[in-house]
Amino acid sequence: MISPHELVQEYWGNCYAVTETGARIGPITVNKYRMYGKNTASHASPMKTDIINRLRSRYKKITGKDQIGEIIVIPNHLQGDWYPNLPLVMDRTGIVRAFNGKSSPEDIELALAAAIATKQVEPHYEALQKMADRCMGLDCNGFVGNYTKRLGMMKADGHYGPNTPSSKYAADGLMRESQDQVQARDVLIWDSPRHIAIVHSVCHPGDALLVTESASSLGGLDTRWYHFTGKVDKGPTGVSGRSKGVRLQFARPKASGGHQLKYLLVCKIQ
Numbered sequence: 001m002i003s004p005h006e007l008v009q010e011y012w013g014n015c016y017a018v019t020e021t022g023a024r025i026g027p028i029t030v031n032k033y034r035m036y037g038k039n040t041a042s043h044a045s046p047m048k049t050d051i052i053n054r055l056r057s058r059y060k061k062i063t064g065k066d067q068i069g070e071i072i073v074i075p076n077h078l079q080g081d082w083y084p085n086l087p088l089v090m091d092r093t094g095i096v097r098a099f100n101g102k103s104s105p106e107d108i109e110l111a112l113a114a115a116i117a118t119k120q121v122e123p124h125y126e127a128l129q130k131m132a133d134r135c136m137g138l139d140c141n142g143f144v145g146n147y148t149k150r151l152g153m154m155k156a157d158g159h160y161g162p163n164t165p166s167s168k169y170a171a172d173g174l175m176r177e178s179q180d181q182v183q184a185r186d187v188l189i190w191d192s193p194r195h196i197a198i199v200h201s202v203c204h205p206g207d208a209l210l211v212t213e214s215a216s217s218l219g220g221l222d223t224r225w226y227h228f229t230g231k232v233d234k235g236p237t238g239v240s241g242r243s244k245g246v247r248l249q250f251a252r253p254k255a256s257g258g259h260q261l262k263y264l265l266v267c268k269i270q
Helices: 004-013 044-063 076-081 093-100 105-117 125-135 140-150 166-172
Strands: 071-073 089-091 187-189 196-202 208-215 220-239 242-253 259-268
Touching: 004 105, 004 140, 004 196, 004 208, 004 220, 044 071, 044 076, 044 093, 044 105, 044 125, 089 093, 093 105, 105 125, 140 166, 140 196, 140 208, 166 187, 166 220, 166 259, 220 259
Parallel strands: none
Antiparallel strands: 071 089, 187 196, 187 259, 196 208, 208 220, 220 242, 242 259
């Protein structure tokens, strides 16, 4: 079973762009915090739109039909007229996710290849890495949801996927009431501002745990040391989805150094 940090390593070092000649360029690192509508670069949305419009235009040119729906399907006999580095059956929403903070490593690779095919980026490492840094990344529930999706936990309604809000994990999860109950793959949920992270591992015995998250305040996607303080708060949580319960206090690292104390709701995903 893949761990949260092993998935981080895929974003950091296992995403490649395929050119129209079949060459693989990379690895392209994707580790920035990206939340659609808040810190999305001004040129990211136009690039995403241009890529999809050009794919749909090529589809119409070679099939004579408008491209409708999320899945683009190219008939086998028209393969020679399609982009050679793109699949004949592709989910174009994967490209959207790559620009909106919700992408899997596979979505990123598709978006990079599509950007090359539609002439939005030059097929060399520096240009592709610059594109990834400026336009791609993950928000907090985007990473957690891609991890639960990878584990096969995403449901038919899309919950426990990259668009699932932290309130869903709070409402449906099994609340941990003490430090010794916390386990790997539990989620940590903030009240305000809303945020979610996932436990990579817990040190037993001891008060330390490794937490994986994509956080704007900490520079993006990584796994970091947290520490239990031993303090517990019972009563109103301020967390959407679970108004009352038990929160555990943690010392969380700060980008500027030191730690910030924060009471967090901890839940087992179920």
